[in-house]
Amino acid sequence: MHRSTAARALNPTTSGLLTRETVARVVEAAQRLQYTPNTIARGLRTNRSSTIGVLIPDLTNPLFPPILRGVEEAIMPLGYTALIVNTDNDPERETANFHALLARQVDGLIVATARQHDPMLDEATRRGVAVVLVNRGTGSRQFPLVAGDDREGVRDAVAHLVGLGHRCIAHLAGPSGVSTATVRASAFREAVAEHGLAPEAAPVVGSHGYTEQGGADSMRQVLDRHPGTTAVLAGNDLIALGALRALQARELRCPQDVSVVGFNDMRFADALSPALTTVRVPHRLLGFEAARLLLERIGTPGAPAKTLLLPCELVVRKSTAPPAA
Amino acid sequence: MHRSTAARALNPTTSGLLTRETVARVVEAAQRLQYTPNTIARGLRTNRSSTIGVLIPDLTNPLFPPILRGVEEAIMPLGYTALIVNTDNDPERETANFHALLARQVDGLIVATARQHDPMLDEATRRGVAVVLVNRGTGSRQFPLVAGDDREGVRDAVAHLVGLGHRCIAHLAGPSGVSTATVRASAFREAVAEHGLAPEAAPVVGSHGYTEQGGADSMRQVLDRHPGTTAVLAGNDLIALGALRALQARELRCPQDVSVVGFNDMRFADALSPALTTVRVPHRLLGFEAARLLLERIGTPGAPAKTLLLPCELVVRKSTAPPAA
DNA sequence: ATGAAAGCGCTAACAC
DNA sequence: GTGTTAGCGCTTTCAT
Numbered sequence: 001m002h003r004s005t006a007a008r009a010l011n012p013t014t015s016g017l018l019t020r021e022t023v024a025r026v027v028e029a030a031q032r033l034q035y036t037p038n039t040i041a042r043g044l045r046t047n048r049s050s051t052i053g054v055l056i057p058d059l060t061n062p063l064f065p066p067i068l069r070g071v072e073e074a075i076m077p078l079g080y081t082a083l084i085v086n087t088d089n090d091p092e093r094e095t096a097n098f099h100a101l102l103a104r105q106v107d108g109l110i111v112a113t114a115r116q117h118d119p120m121l122d123e124a125t126r127r128g129v130a131v132v133l134v135n136r137g138t139g140s141r142q143f144p145l146v147a148g149d150d151r152e153g154v155r156d157a158v159a160h161l162v163g164l165g166h167r168c169i170a171h172l173a174g175p176s177g178v179s180t181a182t183v184r185a186s187a188f189r190e191a192v193a194e195h196g197l198a199p200e201a202a203p204v205v206g207s208h209g210y211t212e213q214g215g216a217d218s219m220r221q222v223l224d225r226h227p228g229t230t231a232v233l234a235g236n237d238l239i240a241l242g243a244l245r246a247l248q249a250r251e252l253r254c255p256q257d258v259s260v261v262g263f264n265d266m267r268f269a270d271a272l273s274p275a276l277t278t279v280r281v282p283h284r285l286l287g288f289e290a291a292r293l294l295l296e297r298i299g300t301p302g303a304p305a306k307t308l309l310l311p312c313e314l315v316v317r318k319s320t321a322p323p324a325a
Numbered sequence: 326m327h328r329s330t331a332a333r334a335l336n337p338t339t340s341g342l343l344t345r346e347t348v349a350r351v352v353e354a355a356q357r358l359q360y361t362p363n364t365i366a367r368g369l370r371t372n373r374s375s376t377i378g379v380l381i382p383d384l385t386n387p388l389f390p391p392i393l394r395g396v397e398e399a400i401m402p403l404g405y406t407a408l409i410v411n412t413d414n415d416p417e418r419e420t421a422n423f424h425a426l427l428a429r430q431v432d433g434l435i436v437a438t439a440r441q442h443d444p445m446l447d448e449a450t451r452r453g454v455a456v457v458l459v460n461r462g463t464g465s466r467q468f469p470l471v472a473g474d475d476r477e478g479v480r481d482a483v484a485h486l487v488g489l490g491h492r493c494i495a496h497l498a499g500p501s502g503v504s505t506a507t508v509r510a511s512a513f514r515e516a517v518a519e520h521g522l523a524p525e526a527a528p529v530v531g532s533h534g535y536t537e538q539g540g541a542d543s544m545r546q547v548l549d550r551h552p553g554t555t556a557v558l559a560g561n562d563l564i565a566l567g568a569l570r571a572l573q574a575r576e577l578r579c580p581q582d583v584s585v586v587g588f589n590d591m592r593f594a595d596a597l598s599p600a601l602t603t604v605r606v607p608h609r610l611l612g613f614e615a616a617r618l619l620l621e622r623i624g625t626p627g628a629p630a631k632t633l634l635l636p637c638e639l640v641v642r643k644s645t646a647p648p649a650a
Numbered sequence: 651a652t653g654a655a656a657g658c659g660c661t662a663a664c665a666c
Numbered sequence: 667g668t669g670t671t672a673g674c675g676c677t678t679t680c681a682t
Contacts (some may be wrong), residue, residue: 002653039428041675043365044658059390060592072411081425084409086397100406103364241596267385271566273598327669366659369674
């Protein structure tokens with residue numbers, strides 16, 4: 001019995017070439033000896049690692065774990081494993097991690113950290129690594145992207161607020177350089193204009209990051225510079241949470257004094273005080289579809305870069321109400 | 326110029342053997358050609374993958390992301406990468422993932438999914454893979470473990486409740502088979518006994534999992550079977566959150582009608598309604614120390630299995646108050 | 651239906 | 667100080 005025969009027996013696509021009996025014998029022996037094929041050695045030979053890299057900006061943001069779940073669900077049945085790295089929104093960590101992934105010969109990359117101008121992605125292209133973007137896009141349409149339909153979500157949120165009677169609504173935008181921040185802000189401007197609000201009655205202030213701290217800072221800024229504001233649309237739920245805290249610190253009540261709408265419907269959004277009205281994005285599905293697109297792209301590298309926008313849904317809870325009379 | 330010379334130049338430990346000039350030339354060329362050494366091939370040769378596997382039971386539990394951060398902080402400077410897998414508390418996924426990690430020749434395993442009787446860990450031992458347990462331990466002292474000092478945390482929590490005047494305190498324990506659940510429950514029984522509470526005044530009810538659902542179920546059970554209960558100590562914060570929701574559903578107020586104490590001080594514990602009194606566990610440090618222990622163990626496989634218990638701290642917020650008169 | 655042999659990219663031991 | 671050689675564990679021709 002030769003090693004190559006054994007290898008054939010263990011590989012489903014080649015085991016057909018062998019005697020039923022040989023295959024059985026090999027499989028039995030493999031089990032008995034607890035043989036596990038060395039993925040590393042196989043990868044060296046086949047030039048495929050059966051590993052994909054996933055770049056996450058902040059794993060403590062509850063938006064991302066469900067995305068990862070979706071990714072795993074899609075890839076595990078195909079024998080792939082995900083190499084997950086946390087960049088902490090730090091470009092240096094991002095580059096270091098990116099190169100660590102390349103050195104490990106990942107077959108492709110799912111990138112949730114894309115910035116609008118992103119040299120890392122250019123390098124990935126040059127090296128011929130398949131890339132799919134998730135949640136955040138980039139300036140160009142060069143890469144497939146799976147994201148929530150932010151424009152639709154923002155439109156629904158603004159319609160809800162206007163329907164409640166708000167006429168002075170601020171947007172607590174995300175950090176600059178990130179596509180979701182840009183898209184949501186632009187959708188906000190469009191939506192308020194459609195409802196006939198003047199730009200002065202619908203200020204947009206940027207946050208330093210998609211964080212509580214960022215949200216608290218920009219909420220304070222709105223309170224100071226636009227005292228007539230009765231409602232805010234936050235760039236995401238973490239920003240909304242920061243806004244809630246800033247309001248509380250100023251002894252302003254939500255929703256009686258100021259209504260707050262979040263974005264994403266992250267886990268715990270319904271457990272905050274007050275329960276957060278927010279735009280639900282199908283997190284798990286985002287990851288799942290991104291992974292499927294990636295596997296597709298690994299299979300046929302030439303294919304055109306699809307953009308997949310998944311529908312969002314406004315979830316009304318307790319943080320929004322009509323403005324005080 | 327030979328490949329091995331190039332390899333030597335790129336390797337910091339061997340580059341000293343070469344001419345300054347040769348090294349410079351190689352480094353320049355490597356940069357120009359964007360050469361990245363193939364970690365896979367190196368691993369095949371050296372029998373080390375510079376990769377460690379991390380088994381997480383539930384990434385959507387905010388306890389775990391900070392642990393991962395700690396792990397990354399410890400390993401990244403040494404050139405290691407973490408292969409993170411989510412088992413979702415599903416033994417089948419766990420086994421599958423475990424074997425995927427072994428097949429990828431991980432140098433060691435950080436296990437946050439340990440059950441008290443865990444055949445997977447036996448297999449790891451048999452295969453000679455270094456293992457360090459984090460947060461959850463196992464029956465034997467066979468493996469190094471880094472965890473919070475649960476006994477101390479429980480003792481502080483019970484003292485706090487008794488100090489407030491509670492005389493009928495229930496424990497919403499975690500799922501059976503998991504060490505943290507067992508340890509916390511046993512510490513609870515000890516602590517209430519020390520304060521002179523009769524066992525009937527301090528019931529322990531198990532939850533199906535460390536989840537909101539599990540917590541809501543066991544809270545309801547306490548309400549039904551032990552109506553005199555004025556305070557509960559939850560096995561973790563997710564259970565506490567479930568308890569909060571069950572109370573709300575029954576129109577019971579927290580803390581006026583029932584006080585609730587959580588465990589872990591997960592992210593958002595302070596943003597719940599009411600802000601949760603809980604036992605803070607140093608999550609990041611847990612991961613960091615576990616990773617350091619693992620690297621140590623990879624270096625010197627024979628070393629005895631240390632158990633590292635990190636101090637916890639009770640954080641008093643708004644979910645606890647004296648019982649109604 | 652199976653065996654033989656080559657080679658993936660790298661490194662360590664041994665020459666020189 | 668640098669070149670030579672062999673081989674890590676696997677897959678894949680090619681030959682039988």
